[in-house]
Amino acid sequence: VRILVPDSPAFKSLHDSAVDFVPYARDGEIPTRADGVVMLGVPRAHRQKLLALPGLKWALTLTAGVDHITSDLPAGVALFNASDLHADAVAQHAVATLLSAARGLHLARDFQRERTWGRFGVFSGAERAGQGLGTLAGRHVVIWGYGHIGRRLEAYLVPFGARVTGLRSSHSPYDVNSALADADVAVLLLPSTPGTKGIVNADVLSRLKPGAWLANYGRGELVVTDDLVGSLHAGHLGGAILDVTNPEPLPAESPLWEMPNVIITPHVAAATSDIEQRAAAFTADFVRQLVRGDEPPNRVDVSRGY
Amino acid sequence: VRILVPDSPAFKSLHDSAVDFVPYARDGEIPTRADGVVMLGVPRAHRQKLLALPGLKWALTLTAGVDHITSDLPAGVALFNASDLHADAVAQHAVATLLSAARGLHLARDFQRERTWGRFGVFSGAERAGQGLGTLAGRHVVIWGYGHIGRRLEAYLVPFGARVTGLRSSHSPYDVNSALADADVAVLLLPSTPGTKGIVNADVLSRLKPGAWLANYGRGELVVTDDLVGSLHAGHLGGAILDVTNPEPLPAESPLWEMPNVIITPHVAAATSDIEQRAAAFTADFVRQLVRGDEPPNRVDVSRGY
Secondary structure (H helix, E strand, C coil): CEEEEECCHHHHCCCCCCCEEEEECCCCCCCCCCCEEEECCCCHHHHHHHHCCCCCCEEEECCCCCHHHHCCCCCCCEEECCHHHHHHHHHHHHHHHHHHHHHCHHHHHHHHHCCCCCCCCCCHHHHHCCCCCCCCCCCEEEEECCCHHHHHHHHHHHHHCCEEEEECCCCCHHHHHHHHHCCCEEEECCCCCCCCCCCECHHHHHHCCCCCEEEECCCHHHECHHHHHHHHHCCCCCEEEECCCCCCCCCCCCHHHHCCCEEECCCCCCCCCCHHHHHHHHHHHHHHHHHHCCCCCCECCCCCCC | CEEEEECCHHHHCCCCCCCEEEEECCCCCCCCCCCEEEECCCCHHHHHHHHCCCCCCEEEECCCCCHHHHCCCCCCCEEECCHHHHHHHHHHHHHHHHHHHHHCHHHHHHHHHCCCCCCCCCCHHHHHCCCCCCCCCCCEEEEECCCHHHHHHHHHHHHHCCEEEEECCCCCHHHHHHHHHCCCEEEECCCCCCCCCCCECHHHHHHCCCCCEEEECCCHHHECHHHHHHHHHCCCCCEEEECCCCCCCCCCCCHHHHCCCEEECCCCCCCCCCHHHHHHHHHHHHHHHHHHCCCCCCECCCCCCC
16 A cells, blocks of 8 residues: 655654554655545645546545545545544644634733733723623533534533533524524634535624624535624624635725634634644554555535535 | 722711711721721822721731731731632732733734734744743633632633642641642732741742742732843743832833843732722621621631731
């Protein structure tokens, strides 16, 4: 079995007596033949060449989302992804930002940069942005897109006293609308598919309670950005946490950068300094299953898009 | 029984057939006689007058710390505090800031204010501040001052994969030093007493591992500020989370405001928008115990200072 892997040290140290691991440069020449290819942080043009290799049987993308891959995937090539690899970092990032919002840490940071002790009354920073300080106790968090990451997030939130509702694709529009209408925070963890693009539009935003927050850790394209800006501007939404945006990167002229209670992180929910090592370990485990003759459980249903 | 309470709506709605609740203005005239006094957010000069009322038997401060009270407390007046009232908010605030530090949210906020999508490589913001992105998984958090709040904090941290060591006053200096030497984050929840003032000095900071963080949610006076600045400046400490400072408020000219990986919140760990309502409910419960003839469990040992 001949498997192409990135040429970073962590992947180059992979070893399996039944496998020929062939390192490739993420921006250089491409080997001519492979049974499988493992991808992490590969630019699109390069990725297209890898996926078009003759005889390729499978591709493993070490990401949770696959929408950047599926349009370039030849028929007959099996696709695997790596939600499990990222579930914990994304869930911890989500809790970090949700707790930060509740505690007004974004406002405290703004005061810090002004060298100002922003505590007049309870916390003038919170009043400045029209936001009270609180905790997650008693907050209803609706997780729209309830897979590996969503379940992990739920497990983290419940001890803080949050009430969590998970929404899957099997839920009816009625269930979805009922849950959203009662949400204090609507968390997006949906994949980007033809059916979910722009799913969060003005109509959906208007169904949220006044003062509710939207948090997107899924894909930027889930949200109609103009509608989001409109709802924030009108004071209907209480705030937004955006790890992904549409377009992405967010252009410097976007009004979102400076809107009150908008917290932006640059698509880093899954990022950890040790990602190469963890991804290589994930790959080793994946390959062991293949060599044993088992199909790894992380096969993507390309027709569903996740 | 005649009990003085703040004249805010939440306290004015207290009712008990065995008690005469007398509201007082936090900045106005003081009633002439009382069995007990309940205090929240009372300026010092006013507090001194309240504590000096003839015949006063007890005082309830609706704070966790009592160091601002004890020096003005007449002999024979019992003091009660309210750690329980604040444990959850302080513990959630602590998790919020610890997770924020691990995820680099303070750096992301700085990028946001520059309208910059700060994701080059993994996260250039982190590299800029010499900090990798991570999670709390596998991190050793040493909680120095392990009471109500510390135990709550431990319960929140453990599901994230953190390893927690709690240090109580019964631990030997050897135990304390051993734990600190292995800490990734040293969390201060100690009360301010003559024995703890300045306890975190250059010697203690040098015992922490290079790159370790200090987080203070206790009292500003626990830390020798010049020594903290020196350790951060030398690059020994990896960063600091400061909800309390010395002096407090932190002066505009302090170098701490702009040091990399210093996260400052203005003594708001216990603050929630509904604090008056929660404090009044705590007071009602406290008074019920008194009326029943039970001593409430939150009596302060003034000789220990907590």
